[in-house]
Amino acid sequence: MSNARDLADFADGGIYKPVATGTLANGQTVVLNSNGTVQAVSPATSSNSTPTVWRASQTNSTTFDSTNDDAWYDPNSNTVVMVYSDNANSGYGTAIVGTISGTTITFGSPLVFSSTSTSWCRVEKNYSYSDKVVIAWVVSGALYAETFNISGTTITANESFPSSKATGVIKPQMVTSRDSADYDTTLFGLVYITYANSNNFLYGTALGCSTGPYTTSVMAGTPMVFASVSIDANCFLSINPDQQPAMQAIVFANKGATVGGIATTIFFGNYANFGEGTGALTTIGSEPRISYPQMAYEPSTGKYVVAFDADQFGYADNAMRSYLLTVDAGNVTVSGPFVWADRPTFTQISEFTIVGNNGQVVIFYRDVTSPNNAKYVAGTISGSTIYYGQTFTADTSSLPSSNIPISVYDSNNSQAIIFYSGSTDSKYTMIDNAPSTAPNFIGITNEAIADGEAGVVSLRGSINQSVTGLTTQTDYYVQDDGALSTTVSPTPAGKALSPTSILLKGI
């Protein structure tokens, strides 16, 4: 109890009689509002903005996907920087900056930074500056990385003819951070680029680079082999976006033959160890057979979520699964797997992206059974578990296959922004999630209560006798929509004493 209103709620002989916001049925699960009233538990809601075309009339269906393209969100300027292999312009490496206003992005003019067929474009912040990014790209296996200036929606290059940083580069991913060993107020940035090295048996390799305030050049160090195993062709390296000062991490997979199929081992590693030779790789799981592991970092819980695609030689139920990783002082604890999408029959759903924030992850994917609609599902992280909720449809048009969408989190507007390929265009949509209020459950009404009227509510520790249909001596949980069920949820309600009574003690 924190105020006079709360004390007044208990004035009637110690019975809790709060005022209702909205009409409450007898036996309704409720939450406490900040003004002292109680309200029915409300289910998770989610909505997405109308899908918007930002690049039309492309030459094929692979218009913007994470294989060759990337996006980076700047919370300070509320802009997004996009880099892509422009298939309407001979695959030239191109960048464009957009300003976000609500659910609309207004783009400036594109800049061609590589006038040759370019692949695997990547973009991240340059931590030596407040107004620059690092863009990396690959031309015929040669890796380039340079600093670019951002001013409003204008992007300009610092160096017209950058030199290559490495060769044999396949499927690179990039992450940047601030060098913790900075000097006074002078900032130095770190750039890590991981890739499968075709000159070295596709072994997992990391190239550490530095940036500083005295030159805008990206200076490469010695390539480091962090895994002397071949990175599987269908298992991209995945690294978390810049989350300074959180640990930078990597996930990748490697396959080996087994009887009846091919096993996949997913590894998780810490960037900080790349140059130290400590080889701190953790085996997340040895799956029957999976592809395309994707990883997201959820900052409020400090956890990593690794989602992946199972295939027909893997789990019998074909369901899409994920793991939750907790990293504490370098020790990695793995829990799961947790199913994030069911599939009645095998249909590969390799095209998905995952983004985390506010204790949730959002997975956006192409559902080939619906057919090919864009869907998304939110998962709530609670302790060492992820609880996935209802699936929503974001775009009912048919999406092309083999296009992996890209996501960023717009922290200013509390929305995930998803960039994906249409049939011959590129689209984006903003996803706004409001989680269920079930985790704030405080009790169950003992009577029907009209809006604005006071009524009796059973709190934890008491027995409520306004429920029906329960199974005696069985544990019940509050579901996202407020219903009581034996299905485990993050919110335990209590144990049924009879079909019509429950001891609200939690589990």
Add this chain to the structure above:
Amino acid sequence: MKTIVDEHNCSKYLVADDYSVVMTAEHIDMGDPESLDFRICDLNSSNSSLIENVTEPDDWYGCKYSCSADGTWTLNADWVDPRIVP
């Protein structure tokens, strides 16, 4: 030729006899120490070893073969060619 093998004798690298390989307790440096080709971070002198004077198999590829201390090569049954996309 000489090969670096892991704890299970899996042949990870195969280089010429005169190629510089420096194994330490933390890592393995490959190439001219003044200008390394690359550094191996997941292998070191504790979990790998260097076998010298071996004859290269015609179709050697990283992790495809095991090599015993006497230089005998054995095909790894669980090896899948990573260059082939299923």
